[in-house]
Amino acid sequence: MNFEGYETEGFFDELIDNQGQARDSAKLLIDAIDSLPEGELRNRQDASERAMRNMGITFNVYGSGEGTERTIPFDIVPRIIDGGEWDVVEAGLKQRIKAVNRFIDDIYHDRKIITDGVVPEWLFSSSKGYLPQCQGLNPPKGVWAHVTGTDLVRDENGTFFVLEDNLRVPSGVSYVLLNRTLMKRNFPEVFHKSRVRRVVDYPDQFMKMLHHVAPDGVERPTVAVLTPGVYNAAYFEHAFLAQQMGALLVEGHDLVYDGKYICARTVEGLVRIDVIYRRINDEFLDPDVFREDSYLGCTGMMKAFREGTVTLANAPGTGVADDKVVYAFVPDMIKYYLGEDPLLPNVPTHLCCEAEALEYTLDNLDKLVVKPASESGGYGMLIGTKSTRKERNAFAKELRADPRNYISQPTLSLSRAPVVVDGHFEGRHLDLRPFILHRGDDSYVLPGGLTRVALKKGSLMVNSSQGGGTKDTWVVDRTATKEDVSCS
Amino acid sequence: MLLSRVADNIYWMSRYIERASNLARFLEVSYQLNLDQSSLDDEQWAPLIEITGDMKLFTARYGEMTRDNAMHFLMFNPEYANSIARCLSTARSIAKGMRETLSDDMFWEINALGRLVPDVTKEKAQFHKRVLDLCREVKRGAMLIEAMASETIERGQGYHFWRVARYLERADKTSRLLHVKYFHLLPHLDTVGTPIDDLQWSALLESMDAKETYIRTRGLITPDNVIDMIVFDRGHPRAILFCLEAALDSLCRITRDESAKPRTILVKLCSDLDEMTPQGVIEKGMNEFIDELQLSINEVNNAIYGHFISPKAITVGA
Numbered sequence: 001m002n003f004e005g006y007e008t009e010g011f012f013d014e015l016i017d018n019q020g021q022a023r024d025s026a027k028l029l030i031d032a033i034d035s036l037p038e039g040e041l042r043n044r045q046d047a048s049e050r051a052m053r054n055m056g057i058t059f060n061v062y063g064s065g066e067g068t069e070r071t072i073p074f075d076i077v078p079r080i081i082d083g084g085e086w087d088v089v090e091a092g093l094k095q096r097i098k099a100v101n102r103f104i105d106d107i108y109h110d111r112k113i114i115t116d117g118v119v120p121e122w123l124f125s126s127s128k129g130y131l132p133q134c135q136g137l138n139p140p141k142g143v144w145a146h147v148t149g150t151d152l153v154r155d156e157n158g159t160f161f162v163l164e165d166n167l168r169v170p171s172g173v174s175y176v177l178l179n180r181t182l183m184k185r186n187f188p189e190v191f192h193k194s195r196v197r198r199v200v201d202y203p204d205q206f207m208k209m210l211h212h213v214a215p216d217g218v219e220r221p222t223v224a225v226l227t228p229g230v231y232n233a234a235y236f237e238h239a240f241l242a243q244q245m246g247a248l249l250v251e252g253h254d255l256v257y258d259g260k261y262i263c264a265r266t267v268e269g270l271v272r273i274d275v276i277y278r279r280i281n282d283e284f285l286d287p288d289v290f291r292e293d294s295y296l297g298c299t300g301m302m303k304a305f306r307e308g309t310v311t312l313a314n315a316p317g318t319g320v321a322d323d324k325v326v327y328a329f330v331p332d333m334i335k336y337y338l339g340e341d342p343l344l345p346n347v348p349t350h351l352c353c354e355a356e357a358l359e360y361t362l363d364n365l366d367k368l369v370v371k372p373a374s375e376s377g378g379y380g381m382l383i384g385t386k387s388t389r390k391e392r393n394a395f396a397k398e399l400r401a402d403p404r405n406y407i408s409q410p411t412l413s414l415s416r417a418p419v420v421v422d423g424h425f426e427g428r429h430l431d432l433r434p435f436i437l438h439r440g441d442d443s444y445v446l447p448g449g450l451t452r453v454a455l456k457k458g459s460l461m462v463n464s465s466q467g468g469g470t471k472d473t474w475v476v477d478r479t480a481t482k483e484d485v486s487c488s
Numbered sequence: 489m490l491l492s493r494v495a496d497n498i499y500w501m502s503r504y505i506e507r508a509s510n511l512a513r514f515l516e517v518s519y520q521l522n523l524d525q526s527s528l529d530d531e532q533w534a535p536l537i538e539i540t541g542d543m544k545l546f547t548a549r550y551g552e553m554t555r556d557n558a559m560h561f562l563m564f565n566p567e568y569a570n571s572i573a574r575c576l577s578t579a580r581s582i583a584k585g586m587r588e589t590l591s592d593d594m595f596w597e598i599n600a601l602g603r604l605v606p607d608v609t610k611e612k613a614q615f616h617k618r619v620l621d622l623c624r625e626v627k628r629g630a631m632l633i634e635a636m637a638s639e640t641i642e643r644g645q646g647y648h649f650w651r652v653a654r655y656l657e658r659a660d661k662t663s664r665l666l667h668v669k670y671f672h673l674l675p676h677l678d679t680v681g682t683p684i685d686d687l688q689w690s691a692l693l694e695s696m697d698a699k700e701t702y703i704r705t706r707g708l709i710t711p712d713n714v715i716d717m718i719v720f721d722r723g724h725p726r727a728i729l730f731c732l733e734a735a736l737d738s739l740c741r742i743t744r745d746e747s748a749k750p751r752t753i754l755v756k757l758c759s760d761l762d763e764m765t766p767q768g769v770i771e772k773g774m775n776e777f778i779d780e781l782q783l784s785i786n787e788v789n790n791a792i793y794g795h796f797i798s799p800k801a802i803t804v805g806a
Contacts, residue, residue, distance in 0.1 A: 054596055222489070230585040243588035254491050265492045267645055267742065267796040 073469030092344030129319025257300020
């Protein structure tokens, strides 16, 4: 299998330039693939998929009953990003997360950004993620969003844009680490020569960050990962992170509030938990405060959090900034809080709550992408260019009924990369979700992140729930030189 | 630090794997034994079902005691909670819910073993083709997992819960095996000492990998010597006393509290057993001996649950 006859079809391709040549950063890899014996790439792809199943890297499909386990499709050709380009992205992400954390803290305190007229009052008051219970709170080190997965896309010129910030419970990082393990096995030599930036220490970085934000006076915090349980689609990731970080993996019924602390029920009795990386949404955290019917959290959780005896990551209320309308204001936040120009641009966004923008959106439904403000996973959106008149008419009704809940954006010509399809390569659209760990004074950005790829030809939907797969993402610091003989 | 929920999971995962491997041992040996019978009528499958304690379930589901039915029940039946297939898949589901506490190697092996037994309900021809191989694979898989636990898991509370569960399950199964041999294979005293009797004792020893050790250390097969070996021999890893003392050893590492109920019961059980002899067992009556033993093992199980997993003291009234 080789790249002869591979067409970029006018899209920006991550590995191949518009002349059909391998990009400098991808040359070593492309040469290696070209020189593999016939069928070898296929073999390695099969072996990788088998390994994923044997390792139990599966997710449960919602609503399909017990025993339905799927693996997320994995494509063996990595996506490659040049180290120099990545440095800019990394700086842009750090800047963004710093500003967003300042914004959340501001919203739950004096709301200076509103008094100063930079963002409108309704921005938070109408946000589903805003929690009045968090007003005036000071989480340790001032951090609200400890872990963020920011989705990036590239357009036809290769420019990176921020598509959205996932500030609640972003998932996918376990696939980054596991894809990397598989790829090291598949292409050890190219990997070594390319000087790929490492991702293996993510769990250590994560644990250090969690220790850093422990409640005051706790020297050696006990850290737990709170999971909804084994039937959750992302359970594998929760277990994986707990194992890799050396944290306890707890479910709501393992926890109990003893009047001061959140404790775990252990064989030796109750043991205090200091830091909880929670993978359940705000509304399930505490049945006393939020949803009464929640068995996923623990009564007393919010009390302990408010009194500062337990740190929750991410902090409750962080969702106020995980909203596609708030997203549109992030560049303004960066200027306002940091006095800097944004390093990473947003996708141009129309807020449908503004009369003019609503009219524009309704007039151009066939050209735009329209998204609900507070959904994730690609649910409830309209891709105008792929829609029928009937779908657009139905969508227009919903849009008019609740304009605050929608934004619209131009349809980007998303970048592509080659994937293996029936014994040859074809270009498929993809995005990138880097993970950012914020500890207040500094942030760590996982080099690369999760590349999600739409496996259906022509599709723009990269979500695993919508038929997407993943690729390993290499940030490389060395490009091919003449001395490099082809290697595999 | 070990969560009570996780301790409970470890406990049951360990028991299910041990249960599957014991059943595989019994099934393999019975199968071999029955192959040596001169006619189909002489085949003995009922004792094997008796060991599980689920004869009623069997009769309700299958009616007739045939080789196919017995094999399906014990190895393949996906609905019977104690079939080898179900024990292994249950162990696998439990493992999935606590994989953060297992080493990767262990998890992968349990994951693979949980999918080993195929659903061949509709193809009876498959039973014979597969059953011996499957028995061997289940045994080997369980031993491999055991070795991995031994080589990769730190000697913390989790490890010792795993070990307690395994040895209590094994002690229970060994006692059932003995029980069945004594009462179902031996209805008439006049078969004692016949070739059939010898064959049965030796099959029993074989299912515990004890045959060769037995003839090397004790010579000819006699009931009291067999009882000596599989009940009292501290040097044999499937003997009841060995299992109970091993379980006690781990229990003492889980809690230092000497007055903890599970400990006091198990200490008493071990010392009672230690004072008995094979002759004493035979005089007391095998039936009574085994009934008491199984009751005590159950008591230990309940005490472990009450003390570590769901202690009333843990409900907080703050």
